[in-house]
Amino acid sequence: MKNISVNLQEIIKSGVNIILPPRCPLSGDIVDAQGMISPEGWGGLEFITDPLCNHCGIPLDYDVGEVGKCMSCLDNPPEFNSARAAFRYNDISRNLILGFKHGDKTHIVRSFAPWLAQAGKGMLANADYLLPVPLHHLRLVSRRYNQAALIAESLSKHVGIVHLPMAIKRVRSTPSQGHLSTKDRLENVSKAFDVPIKYRGRLKGKSIILIDDVYTTGATAHECTKILRKYGAAQVHILTLARVIHD
Numbered sequence: 001m002k003n004i005s006v007n008l009q010e011i012i013k014s015g016v017n018i019i020l021p022p023r024c025p026l027s028g029d030i031v032d033a034q035g036m037i038s039p040e041g042w043g044g045l046e047f048i049t050d051p052l053c054n055h056c057g058i059p060l061d062y063d064v065g066e067v068g069k070c071m072s073c074l075d076n077p078p079e080f081n082s083a084r085a086a087f088r089y090n091d092i093s094r095n096l097i098l099g100f101k102h103g104d105k106t107h108i109v110r111s112f113a114p115w116l117a118q119a120g121k122g123m124l125a126n127a128d129y130l131l132p133v134p135l136h137h138l139r140l141v142s143r144r145y146n147q148a149a150l151i152a153e154s155l156s157k158h159v160g161i162v163h164l165p166m167a168i169k170r171v172r173s174t175p176s177q178g179h180l181s182t183k184d185r186l187e188n189v190s191k192a193f194d195v196p197i198k199y200r201g202r203l204k205g206k207s208i209i210l211i212d213d214v215y216t217t218g219a220t221a222h223e224c225t226k227i228l229r230k231y232g233a234a235q236v237h238i239l240t241l242a243r244v245i246h247d
């Protein structure tokens with residue numbers, strides 16, 4: 001019976017593909033399967049590669065040598081242990097993420113896991129849990145899904161690290177951060193997060209990776225790190241698909 005239902009699903013899927021062939025979400029080219037990126041689409045993504053700051057993960061024009069850190073991290077080290085992103089936030093990656101976030105193109109998530117596994121290979125080697133940056137429940141109702149949790153779930157299956165989607169929650173609904181400065185963003189997300197009682201003991205001494213779609217100023221990462229440390233997390237790392245990089 002199981003085989004029949006699986007075959008039926010395959011037949012339906014191939015039927016759908018004949019009517020609506022799967023297309024690359026970036027280039028619009030026809031591809032073999034839903035969620036695949038065509039070679040044309042790949043070309044527009046600017047993957048972040050070495051040399052980069054060991055701490056915040058920003059790409060640099062020079063080798064950091066033994067110091068290992070950018071000037072900003074030397075002056076004012078971020079709370080988290082490290083941050084990495086797969087690619088730069090540009091017009092192409094913005095369209096990719098917006099389609100995923102608001103356009104119901106959730107099947108794209110399949111492409112994300114290998115990229116994140118590559119960008120975060122150092123931090124993933126010793127991680128205990130993956131935690132998505134949460135949405136407030138009111139925003140979750142209007143958007144229907146938390147894009148960070150979909151990314152974390154997909155990565156969890158890919159690398160075999162436990163995903164705890166409810167271990168950090170947003171206790172305060174914060175206005176959209178669209179055009180806020182770094183300082184305003186920090187104020188905006190201040191005390192916006194908490195760890196539910198049932199997870200507090202579980203985080204103690206653990207190495208945690210926070211997952212989000214975009215790293216902008218680091219304000220959200222900073223605030224989440226503070227609350228995870230409060231409940232005893234030994235290490236907090238940040239892994240995002242894209243990162244805003246100012247020239």
Ligand SMILES: [Zn+2]
Pocket residue numbers: 053054055056057058069070071072073074
């Ligand atoms: Zn840095």
